[in-house]
Amino acid sequence: MGAFNFTHSDPSSFILTGIPGLEAAHIWISIPFSTFYIISLFGNFTLLCVVGKEQTLHKQMYLLLCMLALTDIATPTFVVPKALGIFWFNLKGITMAGCLTQMFFLHMVSVMHSAVLVTMAFDRYVAICNPLRYVTILSNAQIAKLGLVGLIRSVLFILPLPFRQPFCASRIILHTQCEHIAVVKMVCGDITVTRIYGWVLMFVVMGFDLTLITLSYGLIISAVLRISSKNAHQKAFNTCTAHICVMLIYYTPSLFSNLTYQFGQGIASHIHVILVDLYLLIPPMLNPIIYGVKTKELRDKVGKYTCCRR
Structure with a gap:
């Protein structure tokens, strides 16, 4: 990730090959790419519109969902249009500035996404373990400040x-x-510092953020187990189910993709590329679906607007 500032006097473009070894199937591969992207945009924009229009949804949890939706819109948007240009029109060239800009924003949004998931875990911890002080500790203004801190951190x-x-x-x-x-592999010179920076960044973002999330859920489980009522158990765990699902579909492929790049030299290059692309496409598509299915209040409001249009 430290490659963003590499410069060279030659202003020539980079060439993106698409999915190496599967060039003949690019047209067919573009079908799931474009389908996932359209579903992702539709789901996340729907979530933003419904939350924006409904005063009853102007709550902390839905503000966090809107932050998550914004990152889920940005992530595939930085990748899919260029990929479809390669698949459909063989537009493989990209300027150095365009390439480094894409890298910067992709990784910035990824770090921001992780920060939002940490904040959502903290939100669930306060809601379950300290419900009487929930509005005081996590007001909408506090959520907005935490979002700003996450954005600054990612930059x-x-x-x-x-x-x-x-x-x-x-x-x-x-x-x-x-x-x-x-991109780093194309650098002429010692890239040791860049590799170390990439590892440190992965450890800080994934390691530190996952530790905070694990700590939050450890405290949640401890608090829930002290409650004698089974109905209370069920209600408490139901409020966390959607967030746990979203975390799993984000961190699991991310960690797997990073490990295969570092240690999976025997894995074919097209497998690496497909894994990374799926990591950038699948979570943004599934996140609004998961929250729409698991959150009754949001599901009802979406249904209300859907019925009104019929």
């Missing part, structure tokens, strides 16, 4: 390291996007 973490190293002659990226590991 600071992804700001480029001050490297001034040239790229080698080959500017072919075997990917549908400017994936940072693929």
